[in-house]
Amino acid sequence: MPTQTLRYAYFPGCVAQGACRELYQSTGLLAQALGIELIELKKAACCGSGTYKEDSQLLEDAVNARNIALAESLNLPLLTHCSTCQGVLGHVDERLKEAQEGDPDYLAQVNGFLAKEHCSPYRGTTEVKHLLWALVGDYGLDALEERVTRQLSGLRCAAFYGCYLLRAQKSIPFDNPFQPESMEKVFQTVGATPVEYPGRTQCCGWPLSSYAPQESFKMAGKHLQDAIAAGADCLVTPCPLCHLNLDSRQPEVEKVIGKTLKLPVLHLSQLVALALGIEPKQLGLERHVVSTQPVLQKLGFIN
Known part of the structure; x- marks a missing residue:
């Protein structure tokens, strides 16, 4: 077993809490059996599954910067068991980390929306990790x-x-x-x-x-x-x-x-x-x- 208890900010997504409730159910039981601690992000929003950017890239980035910031506020990696959520959240995280270096004005714009909602700013201090990567890379x-x-x-x-x-x-x-x-x-x-x-x-x-x-x-x-x-x-x-x-x-x-x-x-x-x-x-x-x-x-x- 890992030498320390693995802890994650858990982003279950919307489909696992609705049409695929069995995924939410089985992930919780699996984590419990492995001694992994999941702290569910109850205030997280749907990642948009790639649809937000059809209207606005800024919309997708702001919504998911907030989701990632919720995990950052716990000083934990964000864990998802949905490939679509991983793809969207992970890509937003990459893009905003690049903006920290190359386009700080854009990041400030994103964080401005978070501030209006009284949310912590996106800081780029964590990572987005699918359950598969957690099993293979973290747990082993x-x-x-x-x-x-x-x-x-x-x-x-x-x-x-x-x-x-x-x-x-x-x-x-x-x-x-x-x-x-x-x-x-x-x-x-x-x-x-x-x-x-x-x-x-x-x-x-x-x-x-x-x-x-x-x-x-x-x-x-x-x-x-x-x-x-x-x-x-x-x-x-x-x-x-x-x-x-x-x-x-x-x-x-x-x-x-x-x-x-x-x-x-x-x-x-x-x-x-x-x-x-x-x-x-x-x-x-x-x-x-x-x-x-x-x-x-x-x-x-x-x-």
């Missing part, structure tokens, strides 16, 4: 392996990184944005078998779903079919928006592509928590649209 895979009480042997897991986690920022820790391995390493650490397939680093189609659903569902369908063809028992994603398109909308995807899929899609926190001995009923696995029973059967939880 060796320490994680020590906490595994139930090897997920025989389960073939296909990672779905998506796009925001890997390419929204100029640099990411602990991985290669074009040939990532961190999720596969986590799978191996908990005893599961990683499955490679072409679409694991591509967009799930969610950003298109509101105005071009057919195209969105075709994209999701291709990734799901490729994972099935590669022998995956399940898809595992670090993003609730990807989860919505790949799991919640899988019945609609099936209608568009004219094929039956029924591929379970797990949140990263759910998969790891299973290996730590947390029972499926505690992790909200029954909330998924596509039944997770085949996964639980393969792991011996049910007959």
Whole structure:
């Protein structure tokens, strides 16, 4: 285990507190099992999932500077379990840190909006970190392996990184944005078998779903079919928006592509928590649209 208790300012985001409540649930249980302390940022606002900048870059920066400043006021890194939140918050953090050096007037403008709301200014003193990076980089895979009480042997897991986690920022820790391995390493650490397939680093189609659903569902369908063809028992994603398109909308995807899929899609926190001995009923696995029973059967939880 890490020599000191890991503490984070926790930014759960909005989807995990609504449509994907099981992600919020499983992240809390996972952190508790690992001895990680999460201090939830109750006053944080939605990151905007990339939509604010369509109206105004300044709007996106001001809203998320405030979110980051809330973590800075606790002298803690900001932790999110959503790839989209990581992409938006991480990119804003990069941009504002660059503004400290190259465009202080712009940063002063951003902080002016925060001052009007009686918020602490953005200081650029912390970092934005996805749960995956925290597990791999801060907690460490060796320490994680020590906490595994139930090897997920025989389960073939296909990672779905998506796009925001890997390419929204100029640099990411602990991985290669074009040939990532961190999720596969986590799978191996908990005893599961990683499955490679072409679409694991591509967009799930969610950003298109509101105005071009057919195209969105075709994209999701291709990734799901490729994972099935590669022998995956399940898809595992670090993003609730990807989860919505790949799991919640899988019945609609099936209608568009004219094929039956029924591929379970797990949140990263759910998969790891299973290996730590947390029972499926505690992790909200029954909330998924596509039944997770085949996964639980393969792991011996049910007959």
